[in-house]
Amino acid sequence: MDLTNRKFLRAVPIHRVLRRFGRVLRTSTQVEFKHSLVVEEIAKFISHSWQASRWSKTLTLLLFYNWKAAVIVSNLMALLAMILFMFDLLPGFRKAARWGSEPLFVAPWTVCTAVLCFVLVLIFRAPKEPVFLDRLCINQRDEHEKAEGVLNIGACLKRSRKLLVIWESTYCQRLWCIFELAAFLKTHEDKDVVVLPTSLAQFVIASIIWNFLMWGFYVVLPFGSQVTTYILLFGYCAYGWLLSTVAVHHVLSVEKMQEELRNFSVADAKCYCCSVNHKDPSGEDIPCDRHVMVQCVQQWFGSIEEFEMSVRSRLKDALSYSLGMFCPYSLVVTSALPCMWVNFDFAAARLYRRDPFGAIGMSIIGLISVFLLAPAGVALIILVIRFSSRCCLIFRKLLAVGVVLVANVAVHGILQVSVDYAGEMWGPALCVPASLLPTFFLWWLTTRNSRGFGTDPQLKAEVPENGMTPSKSI
Numbered sequence: 001m002d003l004t005n006r007k008f009l010r011a012v013p014i015h016r017v018l019r020r021f022g023r024v025l026r027t028s029t030q031v032e033f034k035h036s037l038v039v040e041e042i043a044k045f046i047s048h049s050w051q052a053s054r055w056s057k058t059l060t061l062l063l064f065y066n067w068k069a070a071v072i073v074s075n076l077m078a079l080l081a082m083i084l085f086m087f088d089l090l091p092g093f094r095k096a097a098r099w100g101s102e103p104l105f106v107a108p109w110t111v112c113t114a115v116l117c118f119v120l121v122l123i124f125r126a127p128k129e130p131v132f133l134d135r136l137c138i139n140q141r142d143e144h145e146k147a148e149g150v151l152n153i154g155a156c157l158k159r160s161r162k163l164l165v166i167w168e169s170t171y172c173q174r175l176w177c178i179f180e181l182a183a184f185l186k187t188h189e190d191k192d193v194v195v196l197p198t199s200l201a202q203f204v205i206a207s208i209i210w211n212f213l214m215w216g217f218y219v220v221l222p223f224g225s226q227v228t229t230y231i232l233l234f235g236y237c238a239y240g241w242l243l244s245t246v247a248v249h250h251v252l253s254v255e256k257m258q259e260e261l262r263n264f265s266v267a268d269a270k271c272y273c274c275s276v277n278h279k280d281p282s283g284e285d286i287p288c289d290r291h292v293m294v295q296c297v298q299q300w301f302g303s304i305e306e307f308e309m310s311v312r313s314r315l316k317d318a319l320s321y322s323l324g325m326f327c328p329y330s331l332v333v334t335s336a337l338p339c340m341w342v343n344f345d346f347a348a349a350r351l352y353r354r355d356p357f358g359a360i361g362m363s364i365i366g367l368i369s370v371f372l373l374a375p376a377g378v379a380l381i382i383l384v385i386r387f388s389s390r391c392c393l394i395f396r397k398l399l400a401v402g403v404v405l406v407a408n409v410a411v412h413g414i415l416q417v418s419v420d421y422a423g424e425m426w427g428p429a430l431c432v433p434a435s436l437l438p439t440f441f442l443w444w445l446t447t448r449n450s451r452g453f454g455t456d457p458q459l460k461a462e463v464p465e466n467g468m469t470p471s472k473s474i
C-alpha cells in the first residue's frame, strides 16, 4: 500500500466539497482537479456511493461539520434577542398568560433569530479541514493519471486519519465503497471509521423545522383555544409519525445491509462502469473498474476469497455496530432546540414585566424539554419500534404516534399540577428530578446495546468475540 508517487497523496479543504450545496457531488458536474493540493496526511477520506442523492449527502456533511458552531452562534443570538426584548427594543403583542391573570407582552423573537442563525451557520460556514474526495483528488481529464490515481487509493486510505462513510441503503451494493472501507480497516482500528447515516441528518433537520413551526405557532396563538389544542395534537402526531418513519427505515436498511454483506461476493457487487455497459454519456468507451479493483484486492488482501471473508465478518460487524445507535444524545438535543428558544421567549416576556421567578420557571421548562423530555421521547419511540418488530409497518408507526401523544398529554398534566401546587418557579423546578430518572432509564435501555437496534440474530454473538470497540457516530 505504498504510493507510486507522492503527488497522488492529495486533499481539498472540505468547503470545496460543500460549496454551492455540494455541486461536485452531482455526477454531471465538471470538476476542477486544480483545487486539490499535495499533502503529508489526509484528515478524512470521504467514502460515498454515487448512487445516493447529492442533497442528502451534502446535508449530512453540513450537519457533521457545522452543527456545533451553529448551536453556539444560535444560542448567543437567542440571548441577545432576549435582552433586546426585555429592554423594550423589539416590538411584541399582548396575549393571555398560561398561568396568572395578568396578560403577557410577548413575541417569537428569540426562536426566530436563533433558528435563522442556526440555518445560516449550517449552510454558509466554510470549514477548512483537508479531505480526500475521489473526483477532486484524482485527475479525471488525463486517462493515464486517472488510472494511476485509482491504483494509489489504497495508499491514500492508509495515510488518512479517519474514514467518513456517508451511509445510505445503496452503499453496501457498490464494489468501490466496500473496497474503500475494507482497505481502510486493514490498516486502522474500527473507531477510526465515522459512519454518517443520511437518514439521521434528514431527521435532525426535519425535527428542527417541525419544532420551530409548532412552537412558533404556540407563541402567536392564544393559550387554551381550540385551534392551539388542535395544532399541538396534530404536531405531536406528525412528530411521532416522522420519527417512527425514519427509525423504521433505518432498522430495515441496517437489516438489508447485514444480509447483503453476509452474502457478499465481488462478482455480484455493482460497479458504475458495468451498469452503463462501459460507455460514457457521449458514447465513448470507458475502462472497467472491476479489473483495476481485482488487481488492488489481490495486492492488499492476498486473494479475492480473503477480501470477501473480511467483508462478511469484520466489515459487517464494524458497520452494524456504528449504525446500531440511531441518533446520539447531542443531536437529539440539537433537534429539539426551537422548543427551548420558545420558552426563552416566554421567559423574556416575564422579565419584561419584572417577574424574575416566572422567567426562571419558563427557562427551566425550556431546558427540561430539550435535555430530558426530547431524548426520553426519542428513546421511547426507538423502544416501541424495536419491540414491535413482528408487527406490520403501519401498526408500528401508529403505535409510536399513540405513545408520543399519551406521553405528551401526561407531561402537560404533570407540569400543570406542579405549577398549581408549587408556583411558577418551584413547579417546573420540581419536574427536574421527576423527569431525570425516567429519561436516564429510557436512554440507558435504548443505548445499552446499540448494535441491537438492527435485529441480526448473529450480531450479538459475533461482536464481543471480535473485541469490537464502538465507532463514533455524529
Ligand SMILES: [Zn+2]
Residues within 6 Å of the ligand: 271, 272, 273, 274, 275, 278, 287, 288, 289, 290
Ligand atoms: Zn465494469
